[in-house]
Amino acid sequence: MNIxxxxxxxxxxxxxxxxxxxxxxxxAQARRSQPAWSQVPLQERIEKISQFHQLxxxxxxxxxxxxTREMGKPLSQSRNELKGARSRIAFFLEHSGQWLREEWVWQxxxxxEKIVYEPLGVIANISxxxxxxxxxxxVFIPALIAGNAVLYKPSEHTTLTGMKIAxxxxxxxxxxHTFQVVVGAGAAGQALLEMPIDGYFFxxxxxTGKHIYETVAPRMVPCxxxxxxKDPLYVPNDNANLRQVAQAAVEGAFxxxxxxxxxxxxxxxxxxxxxxxxxxxMEEVQQLKVGSPEAADVFIGPVARKEQLNVLEQQVxxxxxxxxxxxxxxxxxxxAGYYFQPTVLVDVNHRMRVMTEESFGPIIGIQxxxxxxxxxxxxxxxxxxxTAAVYADTQERAEQVLSKINTGTAYWNCCDRVSARLPWSxxxxxxxxxxxSYLGIRAFVKPKAYHLRKPVS
Ligand code: NAD
Numbered sequence: 017m018n019i020x021x022x023x024x025x026x027x028x029x030x031x032x033x034x035x036x037x038x039x040x041x042x043x044a045q046a047r048r049s050q051p052a053w054s055q056v057p058l059q060e061r062i063e064k065i066s067q068f069h070q071l072x073x074x075x076x077x078x079x080x081x082x083x084t085r086e087m088g089k090p091l092s093q094s095r096n097e098l099k100g101a102r103s104r105i106a107f108f109l110e111h112s113g114q115w116l117r118e119e120w121v122w123q124x125x126x127x128x129e130k131i132v133y134e135p136l137g138v139i140a141n142i143s144x145x146x147x148x149x150x151x152x153x154x155v156f157i158p159a160l161i162a163g164n165a166v167l168y169k170p171s172e173h174t175t176l177t178g179m180k181i182a183x184x185x186x187x188x189x190x191x192x193h194t195f196q197v198v199v200g201a202g203a204a205g206q207a208l209l210e211m212p213i214d215g216y217f218f219x220x221x222x223x224t225g226k227h228i229y230e231t232v233a234p235r236m237v238p239c240x241x242x243x244x245x246k247d248p249l250y251v252p253n254d255n256a257n258l259r260q261v262a263q264a265a266v267e268g269a270f271x272x273x274x275x276x277x278x279x280x281x282x283x284x285x286x287x288x289x290x291x292x293x294x295x296x297x298m299e300e301v302q303q304l305k306v307g308s309p310e311a312a313d314v315f316i317g318p319v320a321r322k323e324q325l326n327v328l329e330q331q332v333x334x335x336x337x338x339x340x341x342x343x344x345x346x347x348x349x350x351x352a353g354y355y356f357q358p359t360v361l362v363d364v365n366h367r368m369r370v371m372t373e374e375s376f377g378p379i380i381g382i383q384x385x386x387x388x389x390x391x392x393x394x395x396x397x398x399x400x401x402x403t404a405a406v407y408a409d410t411q412e413r414a415e416q417v418l419s420k421i422n423t424g425t426a427y428w429n430c431c432d433r434v435s436a437r438l439p440w441s442x443x444x445x446x447x448x449x450x451x452x453s454y455l456g457i458r459a460f461v462k463p464k465a466y467h468l469r470k471p472v473s
Pocket of ligand 1: 143144145146147169170171172200201202205207219220222224225227228242243244245276278374376402442446447
């Protein structure tokens with residue numbers, strides 16, 4: 017498997033992919049190692065993860081450089097991702113003990129009732145490339161702390177990062193058989209679906225997520241899916257800070273080159289402030305620096321996958337055919353590397369793919385609305401349900417809108433934001449299950465209910 021640098025299209029290195037046989041062997045090793053790992057006292061498991069947390073800091077420059085090279089994320093954003101991952105791990109280190117210890121829920125003369133949280137066993141963590149540290153630590157950190165063994169399949173676009181993660185976990189004291197990297201693309205992921213694994217934790221596209229859900233359903237094991245989005249941002253007419261809102265919206269739409277599950281993918285603006293907002297928005301977009309992701313001040317590097325350039329071009333073409341106006345961008349940049357111009361479309365509507373299909377790139381449509389009711393109808397007109405943002409002057413008005421939107425996350429005056437303290441979950445085609453928060457700790461255990469009655473003397 018060739019690992020390609022999306023900024024130069026050159027081959028960084030070639031790796032041998034796992035095959036069905038090697039994956040079966042890794043599974044067997046994980047299965048054998050898991051009972052001993054689950055017997056390691058919780059505090060000791062937490063201490064080992066704490067070592068890993070420390071190593072992520074010590075090695076952060078090397079890790080950021082590796083991520084930028086194989087995935088094209090600007091170096092400053094790779095560093096930010098590592099910082100964000102460390103803060104999520106800190107949350108798990110602090111709170112796992114509280115949510116994993118046994119709970120006495122009833123005690124009376126001669127009768128006790130308690131819940132014991134047992135690890136699931138061997139879990140598969142099939143991951144995406146856009147934030148390999150963030151979406152990875154949501155799963156493998158609480159899974160390991162809870163006493164599971166993990167078969168971790170990084171995306172084929174961030175395999176080197178996956179291998180570095182394993183190296184650091186081993187240095188931190190996690191047994192090699194307890195955390196294993198499965199190297200490869202779809203076929204390696206498919207082979208994992210065929211193993212008798214105790215839980216699937218997937219981050220990626222709706223198409224692959226649906227396939228995984230259907231495939232493992234007969235086995236009756238937990239299957240969590242963190243999938244795509246088409247996340248809306250709405251600016252009603254009471255907002256007096258349009259410059260700041262435009263800044264935030266540009267950041268939400270273009271950070272990580274728009275390749276975030278919760279990126280702002282479509283914008284609705286009240287007609288009374290529409291022109292002013294679009295002007296501010298364009299001023300911000302013109303300042304985005306595009307170039308080599310290794311350069312210090314670059315905000316937009318290449319997209320990670322070559323195929324996405326076609327998707328982006330097709331979305332632009334489709335929108336223009338149906339009457340949209342292009343304010344800037346619209347094309348790939350003619351040079352080596354998978355570069356696409358930051359693109360803004362107006363006069364858009366929901367007959368256009370750019371307003372209904374996940375773009376996952378540096379492209380955004382801005383649509384005019386007459387009132388909150390129309391905004392709600394349009395925000396709701398989607399197969400997805402990950403996040404929605406409202407930039408309103410009052411919390412009341414924002415909540416009036418947000419309470420009507422079927423999403424797992426709702427933002428007032430912020431967007432493209434994830435907190436370890438809050439549950440991260442999608443609705444509809446954005447997935448099923450929860451990571452982060454105490455719910456994302458409990459996702460990696462199964463409760464056993466003990467009814468304990470003393471013998472009658
Ligand atoms: P993808 O579905 O192409 O791949 C995801 C993973 O699945 C990869 O590791 C891939 O090798 C593996 N895979 C492919 N075919 C498989 C099969 N048949 N069986 C098992 N595994 C298989 O998605 P991607 O391009 O890596 O990621 C982008 C998508 O992820 C976007 O839709 C994005 O919105 C979504 N995402 C969601 C979240 C979230 O928290 N909801 C976070 C990050 C990314």
